[in-house]
Amino acid sequence: MAAHLDITGVSKRFRxxxxxxxxxxxxxxxxxxxxxxxxxxxxxTLLRILAGLLRADAGKVALAGQDLGPLPPHRRNIGVVFQxxxxxxxxxVAENVAFGLKARxxxxxxxxxxxMRLLEMVRLAPLASRAIAQLSGGQQQRVAMARALAxxxxxxxxxxxxxxxxRKLRETMQVELRRLLRELGMTAIFVTHDQEEALALSDRIAxxxxxxxxxxxxxxxxxxxxxxxFVLDFVGQSxxxxxxxxxxxxxxxxxxxGLGTVHAQGHFAPGARVLVAxxxxxxxxxxxxxxxxxxxxxxxxxxxxxxSRRLLHGDLPEGDRxxxxxxARPDIQGDVLPISWRxxxxxxxxxxxxx
Amino acid sequence: xxxxxxxxxxxxxxxxxxxxxxxxxxxxxLVESLRGPQGWTLAxxxxxxxxxxxxxxxxxxxxxxxxxxAICLVIGYPAAFALARTRGWLQSLLVAALLLPLSLSVIVKxxxxxxxxxxxxxxxxxxxxxxxxxxxxxxxFTETGLLIGITNIFLxxxxxxxxxxxxxxxxxLTDAAATLGGxxxxxxxxxxxxxxxxxxxxxxxxxxxMSIAAYVIPNLLMGDRYQTLSTTIATSFLYLQDPQRGSxxxxxxxxxxxxxxxxxxxxxxxxxxxP
Numbered sequence: 001m002a003a004h005l006d007i008t009g010v011s012k013r014f015r016x017x018x019x020x021x022x023x024x025x026x027x028x029x030x031x032x033x034x035x036x037x038x039x040x041x042x043x044x045t046l047l048r049i050l051a052g053l054l055r056a057d058a059g060k061v062a063l064a065g066q067d068l069g070p071l072p073p074h075r076r077n078i079g080v081v082f083q084x085x086x087x088x089x090x091x092x093v094a095e096n097v098a099f100g101l102k103a104r105x106x107x108x109x110x111x112x113x114x115x116m117r118l119l120e121m122v123r124l125a126p127l128a129s130r131a132i133a134q135l136s137g138g139q140q141q142r143v144a145m146a147r148a149l150a151x152x153x154x155x156x157x158x159x160x161x162x163x164x165x166x167r168k169l170r171e172t173m174q175v176e177l178r179r180l181l182r183e184l185g186m187t188a189i190f191v192t193h194d195q196e197e198a199l200a201l202s203d204r205i206a207x208x209x210x211x212x213x214x215x216x217x218x219x220x221x222x223x224x225x226x227x228x229x230f231v232l233d234f235v236g237q238s239x240x241x242x243x244x245x246x247x248x249x250x251x252x253x254x255x256x257x258g259l260g261t262v263h264a265q266g267h268f269a270p271g272a273r274v275l276v277a278x279x280x281x282x283x284x285x286x287x288x289x290x291x292x293x294x295x296x297x298x299x300x301x302x303x304x305x306x307x308s309r310r311l312l313h314g315d316l317p318e319g320d321r322x323x324x325x326x327x328a329r330p331d332i333q334g335d336v337l338p339i340s341w342r343x344x345x346x347x348x349x350x351x352x353x354x355x
Numbered sequence: 356x357x358x359x360x361x362x363x364x365x366x367x368x369x370x371x372x373x374x375x376x377x378x379x380x381x382x383x384x385l386v387e388s389l390r391g392p393q394g395w396t397l398a399x400x401x402x403x404x405x406x407x408x409x410x411x412x413x414x415x416x417x418x419x420x421x422x423x424x425a426i427c428l429v430i431g432y433p434a435a436f437a438l439a440r441t442r443g444w445l446q447s448l449l450v451a452a453l454l455l456p457l458s459l460s461v462i463v464k465x466x467x468x469x470x471x472x473x474x475x476x477x478x479x480x481x482x483x484x485x486x487x488x489x490x491x492x493x494x495x496f497t498e499t500g501l502l503i504g505i506t507n508i509f510l511x512x513x514x515x516x517x518x519x520x521x522x523x524x525x526x527x528l529t530d531a532a533a534t535l536g537g538x539x540x541x542x543x544x545x546x547x548x549x550x551x552x553x554x555x556x557x558x559x560x561x562x563x564x565m566s567i568a569a570y571v572i573p574n575l576l577m578g579d580r581y582q583t584l585s586t587t588i589a590t591s592f593l594y595l596q597d598p599q600r601g602s603x604x605x606x607x608x609x610x611x612x613x614x615x616x617x618x619x620x621x622x623x624x625x626x627x628x629x630p
Contacts, residue, residue, distance in 0.1 A: 080530075082530070
C-alpha cells in the first residue's frame with residue numbers, strides 16, 4: 001500500500017549551502033511525525049516545500065497518491081500552523097477560522113456551524129467575536145489550530161507552534177494538541193527543535209541534521225538506540241567517552257577511555273576510534289558487580305539538585321562528558337564516585353571525525 | 356487624566372504656532388469672504404456660485420485632484436510593496452530614488468518638466484527617435500503633461516505612508532491565506548487590501564489635499580488660461596484686486612478638501628469596523 005505522504009529525494013539549495021540533501025520520508029495516514037533538529041537543519045524549509053510556499057530543486061512529493069509538484073499552495077489540501085500563528089489581525093476569531101472555508105467557496109449556511117464546532121473543539125467558542133489582539137498567546141495558538149483544521153486538510157504542518165508559549169502553558173497545550181489531532185485522525189508533521197516535545201508527542205521522530213534525516217524511528221527507539229552521535233547528543237542527555245578499541249571478539253568490545261576500560265557490545269576492529277555512551281538513568285552509583293556490568297570511577301565536577309532527582313556532572317577532559325541521574329537522597333560524599341551500568345546499555349559509535 | 360494633560364503640554368508650542376500663522380489667517384479669510392461694503396453679506400458667495408465659469412474652475416480643480424490621486428495610487432501601491440519587501444542595497448536604492456527628489460523644490464521640478472515636455476524636449480525627441488511618433492506630441496500646456504508632472508512630484512507622498520503600513524504587515528499572512536485555499540486574487544482582496552487601507556487613506560488624503568491646492572505646478576505646466584481654485588485665488592488678489600472673490604475661492608477650496616479628507620477617513624474606519 002502506498003504511503004499517505006511520500007517524500008522522495010527532495011533537495012533544496014540556497015546559493016552555496018545545501019539546505020535539503022536528497023531527503024526522503026514516508027508517512028502513514030493519521031500518523032504524527034516530528035521533524036526534530038537544530039535551527040538551520042532544513043526542517044522549516046521542508047515544511048515550506050510541502051506547503052507549496054517554496055519550490056524544491058529536485059525530488060517529488062505525493063499526498064494521498066497525488067503528485068503535489070505542479071500545485072500552488074492554495075490548490076493543495078494542506079493546513080499550516082505557522083510559528084507565530086500568522087492570524088489575520090483585521091478579522092475576528094470566528095472570521096479567521098472561517099477564512100479557509102470562504103476561500104474554498106463553502107456554502108454560506110455551512111460555514112457558521114462548522115466554525116462553531118471547531119471553536120468548541122479548541123474551547124474558544126465564547127471568544128468567537130473577539131479581535132485577535134485581545135487574545136493571549138495560548139488562545140491565539142488554538143485559533144491557528146482551528147483555522148488550519150477548519151478546511152479538513154489531508155495533512156497538517158505545525159511549525160514550532162508551541163515555541164512562543166511559556167513552559168507551563170506549553171505542556172498543557174501539548175496534551176491538548178495531541179488529543180485534538182488524534183480525535184480527528186489527522187496526519188501531522190510537527191517541526192520542533194525541542195526534543196522533549198518531540199518525544200512526548202510523536203508516533204515517530206525524524207531527527208534532522210544538515211539537510212538529512214539522521215534517524216527515523218519511534219521516540220523510545222530514538223532515545224534507547226540513537227543511530228549516530230548526533231542523535232545521541234541531540235535527543236536526551238548522555239555520558240559519552242571517546243576511546244580506542246583494545247580487544248574485540250564474539251561481539252564484545254573492550255574500549256580504553258580516559259576513565260579506564262569500558263565494555264560494550266558491537267563489532268569494531270581493535271585499534272578503531274569509537275565513542276561509547278550511556279543514558280543517565282541506566283547508571284547506578286556502585287562498582288560493576290558481575291560479567292554483565294561495566295563501570296568506571298567518575299571524578300565529580302558538580303551536582304544539580306532537581307527536586308525529585310539529582311544530576312551529577314563528571315569532571316572530564318574536553319570532548320567527553322558524563323552525566324548521572326540519581327535519587328535526590330542520599331547525598332553523595334567525596335570527589336569520586338564508582339558508577340556502573342549493564343554492558344547491553346553501552347552505546348557504541350564510530351568516533352566522529354575531528355570531534 | 357492629569358498625566359495625559361501633562362504630556363499634552365508638549366504640543367503647546369506647535370499649537371500656538373499653528374494658531375497664529377494658520378488658524379488666525381484662515382479666520383481672517385473667512386471674515387473677508389463674508390464682508391461687503393455694507394457689512395456682513397453672502398454676496399461674494401452668491402456671485403461666485405452663480406457664475407458658470409466658477410463651477411468650471413471648481414470642477415477642473417476636483418478633476419485634477421482626483422486623477423492625480425488615482426494615478427499616484429495605481430503607480431505607488433506596487434512601488435510601496437517593492438520598497439517594503441526588497442532587502443539590502445536594492446532597498447536602499449529604491450528608498451533613495453523615492454526620497455531624494457523630495458529635497459528638490461517644487462518650482463525646480465515643475466520647471467524641469469516644462470523643459471522636458473517641450474516640443475523639442477527630451478521626451479518628444481525620445482518618442483520620435485524610437486519611432487513611436489512622427490511629429491512632436493503636444494505635451495506642455497496639456498492636461499496630460501500636467502498630470503505627468505504633478506504625479507511625479509506628489510508620488511512619494513502616496514508611496515511613503517503605504518510603505519510604512521506594509522512594513523508592519525507579517526509577510527506570512529499571505530502564505531497563511533494561500534495554505535487556507537485563497538488564490539492570489541482572493542488573498543490580495545481579503546488580506547492585503549484591508550490591511551493596507553490605512554496607508555492608502557493616509558497617502559490618498561495627502562496627495563489629494565496637496566494636488567487640489569497645487570498652484571506652482573499647474574501655473575508652470577499649463578499657464579494662466581488653466582484656472583484652478585488656487586490660481587483663481589492668486590488671480591483675484593493679485594490682478595483683479597478682488598479680495599472677496601479670492602477669499603470665497605479660498606474658503607471653498609478649504610471646505611472641499613476638508614470634506615474629502617474627513618469623508619475618506621470616516622469611510623475607511625467604517626470599512627475596517629465591518630469587513
